[in-house]
Amino acid sequence: MSDRIANAKLRGKVMTADEAAQFVNHGDKVGVSGFTGAGYPKVLPTAIAERAKEAHAKGEEYMIDLFTGASTAPECDGVLAEADALRFRTPYQSDPILRGKINDGTTYYADYHLSELGMYVSQGFFGNMDVAIVEVTRITEEGHLVPSSSVGNNVEYLDAADKIIIEVNEWQSENLEGMADIYRIEPLPNRQPIPITKPGDRIGTTYIDIDVDKVVAVVKTNNEDRNAPFKPLDETSKQIAGNFLDFLEAEVAAGRLAYDKYIMQSGVGNVPNAVMSGLLDSKFENIKAYTEVIQDGMVDLIDAGKMTMASATSFSLSPEYAEKMNAEADRYAKSIVLRPQQISNHPEVVRRLGLIATNGLIEADIYGNVNSTNVTGSRMMNGVGGSADFTRNGFISSFITPSQAKNGDISAIVPFVSHVDHTEQDVKVIITEYGYADLRGLAPRQRVEKIIAIAHPDYRPVLEEYYSRALEAAKKNKTLQTPHDLETALSFHQRFMTHGSMMPQD
Template identity: 65%
Template sequence: MSDRIDYPAFESKVMSAEEAAEFINNGDMIGTSGFTGAGYPKAMPGAIAAKAKAAHDRGDEWAVKILTGASTAPENDGVLAEADAVSFRSPFNTDPKMRANINAGKTKYTDIHLSELGMYVQEGFFGHMDVAIVEAVRIREDGKLVPSSAVGNNIEFMDAADRIIIELNDWQSPELEGMHDIYRMQMPGDRTPLEITSPGDRIGDFAIDFDPAKVVAIVRTDGPDRNSPFKPLDDTSKAIAGHLLDFLEGEVSAGRLSYDRLILQNGVGNVPNAVLAGLMDSKFENITAYTEVIQDGMLDLIDAGKMSMASATSFSLSLDAAHRMNEDAARYRQHIILRPQQISNHPEVIRRLAPIGINGMIEADIYGNVNSTHVAGSKMMNGIGGSGDFTRNAYISSFVTPAVAKDGAISAIVPMVSHVDHTEHDVKLVVTEHGYADLRGLAPRDRVQKMIAIADPEYRPLLEEYVEYASKSTAQQTPHDLTRAFGFHTRFLETGTMKK
């Protein structure tokens, strides 16, 4: 038997991905492991895509519905999208090929809060689940599965599915075993409080218990996780990180925060990762994180002794950092816990721990509403992800972004957002390279000048011009001129720039 399979009944289940794909049928609902380019199946998506292509070549319709933890990687979403093998996708996607299919209407897409998808599966909201495909580090002697570098919705998928296919990945370090904290959420009506009062608290097991009779195939793989490398820190990212750190220093001075009591939630991206880099030389010590993903900057903080504990559901590491994790997983598991995403993103725990939430955005308006998902109101970028879970419940919910995009053709601060993901009620802080707008406790009209002050200087006169028109409205709580509210967006669609 393999050194990764210690459960005798599974020895006869080992087969190739092509053989395992015979258990996948047209129209199946499939739940796969994977969250931000970590822990996703490496072999099965390609085999499923090949099956779809062969069916299409025969003139047959063939597609499946795919649920995951969050985004995956080109070897998963990309190959399936290229084969037109996905009719439905949820809850989050970053792959450009899948995005193109979604925006072309070829793949239906449901963008929901990441904390809710597991519950939706438990409740059957998506319909019957046929197959769960889950990457693992090991199958233990007791038949329990040790997940790899992401937990995501593995428990809910394995519980709901008729058939389970396990990918055992030899590339993933076996020393990840012991890093996970597996807890099965009860159904609504039977839930009990989650006993997590600090990011390092454990409430579950190291492995997933499941029905072994469901396992139809075990596929051996040896492929790395593939997250995009973080870009080198540029002046804009450094400036944004500096302004956010200035804000945190101000919170310490006001007595609302202390240098040894900083709990972070970081969204995925170069700017949030730049904030982590900025903390390296800060006065903050014993930093902890209760978040979704472990990024490169968190490993750096752990190595420097600045971060003592990080709780997440997945890694989101560059390839170099992923190799670093694999080589030293036994040490890192003293500082990292990977949980199911129903737990990592649970509103009750987030509200109790009161982290500082740091997330990216597409645009914000002058009153503090934020659009995280739709370009020009209609074109899906990636999805809301877990930003909503944390924004509503974090102690301070901040959004960080460069003030402009597309070489200045797009302003991140607009009169009215073209799509609302996070309302003015939840957004506390917006940060660009020009400063930060602290919106706490302010009436809508009092937020306007703070938001304009952090916009790109070229767009400030245009925003002021809009405010002048809007101020003539008879409704003065949140003044808008609806004939001009989307002027920035319509100008961009007509001319290619929001500038006049």
């Protein structure tokens, strides 16, 4: 491990996680590394959770406000939530224990766009940042930090924090050095255009420079990232991927896309990963990505020579592919750039590059509004993440989803979404296993037929019946722009909460 900590001053700061946790106090605002289960601190969260448990056993208060890049892992979000150590959490999470604490009111949760949180921290919107805890693969002789498998909001937290704790993880490949591209956005009023015109442009350094005097502890680890395997492709996922390719082919036929000009953004999960798998056998070549995460499907595209460049802020790989990345990081560094999420998700760059954005959803309504976050309106799942960064600013914003869930008890297409994350103005294409609805250039009433056509067949008659009723009411009231029957607009959700299914009861 000695070669991983090349700075003599910081070698003198090495201590155990329990010792380092003493620098984290009740009420502290703590910014940690981590994005989609990659690059998060592996041992400090458990040590902080133990401090919380000890304090609570004595009748003392101990809770922190936790800031990350995105989701982390059970040994970060999970252990802290289980110990009731989180008073406030932002900007994104996916841990089941933490989700329960958010929904039962134990933990306050602020669901922010991922491109904005680092800026908010830098501008002092949350007050003083007390501690930054960041995982790295190496500390250089100069005291610079070489990021591990994610960059996220590390730069902003390290710059803003009064104290810095560094976890140096020997499991992370030393060959990740050189993959990162660290660029700081100047504070107002000195901001300049971000000089990225192609996904592979490098505009910064391969390390994060820090104020070494702020480092209070360095902790050695050898722990792998939380890497969940992707589910095997099922028939529904294959059909969705096929319909997405049909949409891309239609764009080529219309002259809006060429087989060697596709720049993609892809959300996280099994269905987006299936879409990338479908691209392997497509006519598309020289594919580029400007996105948040590198998933297994992108690695396959790189290996096949189909993808020539992928820019992201983090990995989100299965265990098998994480080992592969660690073993061959120097080779993949020729095709992968990891950036701060303020840059990977920046609206200016997204708009300039002309991305075809692809994200998942919880539900969409018959006019094209999308809910990505709250089940039945108020039960938080994970958060909006970076989907809106790309949806609002992409060349084409598409949403992909199976048409139903819970063995048919939930329809992904409803009369009116119970929570709005992406408005009808931002949603251009919706894709299910039953086809795609291209909503561009259509007024609200013109969208209805296309959206209902891709709903599950069992739900289409119910959706059509609702729209007919809403249309009749709108004709009487002369409110035909976006017809709704407000008394029954949320009837799907009411049935689900009452009977456990959105289908009408006999």
